[in-house]
Amino acid sequence: MKEKLKIWNIKLFPKWTIRKMAFVAILIAISVAFTIISAQIVPLVNIQSYKFSFIGLPIKISGFIFGPFVGLFVGIVSDFLSLLFIPPAGYNPVYTVAIAVNGIVSGIFGFYFVQFIKNAFSKDYRLAKISVKIYLLNIKYNNYQAKENFYLVDKYANKIIRLQHKSKYISEDSSNKLLANIYLINGVAFLLMVAAIIGIYMSIAYDRNPAILNNSLIRDKTILLILMISGILLMVVFIIIGRFTLKLERYTVLVPIIVFSAFLELINTPILSVGDVLSLGSGNFDNYFFWVSQHILTSPIKIWFNMFVIYYSYMIVSKLINKNSHLTY
Numbered sequence: 001m002k003e004k005l006k007i008w009n010i011k012l013f014p015k016w017t018i019r020k021m022a023f024v025a026i027l028i029a030i031s032v033a034f035t036i037i038s039a040q041i042v043p044l045v046n047i048q049s050y051k052f053s054f055i056g057l058p059i060k061i062s063g064f065i066f067g068p069f070v071g072l073f074v075g076i077v078s079d080f081l082s083l084l085f086i087p088p089a090g091y092n093p094v095y096t097v098a099i100a101v102n103g104i105v106s107g108i109f110g111f112y113f114v115q116f117i118k119n120a121f122s123k124d125y126r127l128a129k130i131s132v133k134i135y136l137l138n139i140k141y142n143n144y145q146a147k148e149n150f151y152l153v154d155k156y157a158n159k160i161i162r163l164q165h166k167s168k169y170i171s172e173d174s175s176n177k178l179l180a181n182i183y184l185i186n187g188v189a190f191l192l193m194v195a196a197i198i199g200i201y202m203s204i205a206y207d208r209n210p211a212i213l214n215n216s217l218i219r220d221k222t223i224l225l226i227l228m229i230s231g232i233l234l235m236v237v238f239i240i241i242g243r244f245t246l247k248l249e250r251y252t253v254l255v256p257i258i259v260f261s262a263f264l265e266l267i268n269t270p271i272l273s274v275g276d277v278l279s280l281g282s283g284n285f286d287n288y289f290f291w292v293s294q295h296i297l298t299s300p301i302k303i304w305f306n307m308f309v310i311y312y313s314y315m316i317v318s319k320l321i322n323k324n325s326h327l328t329y
Helices: 018-041 048-066 068-085 093-121 123-146 150-172 177-208 210-215 221-245 248-279 285-322
Strands: none
Touching: 018 048, 018 068, 018 285, 048 068, 048 093, 048 248, 048 285, 068 093, 093 123, 093 177, 093 248, 123 150, 177 221, 177 248, 221 248, 221 285, 248 285
């Protein structure tokens, strides 16, 4: 009977417990309460496009920790509950879509970085993978030894020795450099992808209709493009410097947060602009770039603000959630 060797621990649908359900409910409550309190202090939060920035933080955290499906659920429920307490000023369902996207995107990147990459390139996984290879080679070694095929016995013995040396090297290397480098490469690649998409979109849109910037707050294509990608390029620099200055634990949390913050700005800027046109504007999409430019102007600030707030919030919340995670209730 073959022994089942389990070395992969990735779950798109993690096991639900009462504790996790309770924490999801708490995050929904925090999202709604934070929005209500913010609306009392800053009346602009009553406007949907501004409310989006406040209600989205707990939603991003929930998606990042629990996955895209929970993030989607928390986003939709939080938005609908907040509407009961804050009279909507120019509400449009498009804003709910944008809020739900927060949970989905943060969940996707959380799954990719925290579960997939961290499992595939972590020290524990690599050691477990080598152990499996040694186990299988030992079976072949014993079989050929029983058959007195000494050529293959020596061949598999050498393979086992090499793997044992490799396992020892990985065990003694406490820096986990491979995982950090993988995070660096992925982080930079994703951010450059965002910058490239922005540049290509702007070039195509402007070439097709140069008049689109007439209704924009910034009418110079180059300046607008610089503002759009400035926050992204600063993040690239931050990720590169952070690779050599930050501890691995902090670095592996910050990189996915940086990446999904950048992607959320890329995705949500056009969605929010559509909502603004339909609810705050005249419904005339000739003014679409006016609303896009408004979001672009604040985009770098929002990205960096979100990054640090989400990071420190995540470090607190995740410890509470993962504490006694072995409990089944």
